[in-house]
Amino acid sequence: MADDKLKIKLSIANRVYPLTIHPSQEEGLRKASKKIEAMIRQFEQSYSVRDKQDVLAMCALQFASQAEQKTIDKNVISEQVEDKLIALNQLLEDHGS
Numbered sequence: 266m267a268d269d270k271l272k273i274k275l276s277i278a279n280r281v282y283p284l285t286i287h288p289s290q291e292e293g294l295r296k297a298s299k300k301i302e303a304m305i306r307q308f309e310q311s312y313s314v315r316d317k318q319d320v321l322a323m324c325a326l327q328f329a330s331q332a333e334q335k336t337i338d339k340n341v342i343s344e345q346v347e348d349k350l351i352a353l354n355q356l357l358e359d360h361g362s
Contacts, residue, residue, distance in 0.1 A: 277301055278317045 271288045274281050275298040286294060304324045305317075314320050 278305055278321055 269287065270285050271291060272283065272285050273291060273294070274283050275294060276282075277298055278301075284294065301324055304327060305320050308314050308320045308323050312323075314323070
């Protein structure tokens with residue numbers, strides 16, 4: 266149903282992007298847009314980068330690397346938890362014998 270859709274406009278790198286979204290997506294999209302804008306300003310100030318394509322590529326790399334690192338960290342934590350559970354299980358089996 267098109268009735269439950271919401272039309273919003275987001276401004277990124279001096280361009281306006283009209284989107285039709287589910288209302289539940291609005292907060293996340295607006296926060297992401299603000300983060301991108303802040304990151305653009307940071308890259309422009311820190312590295313004197315003026316080309317929007319370069320700045321947006323650097324933003325995309327930053328976000329993608331953060332997402333990948335979270336996945337890596339989550340996998341490492343899962344492995345550590347699994348190792349501890351195996352060790353605990355072994356202790357329980359040894360104690361029960």
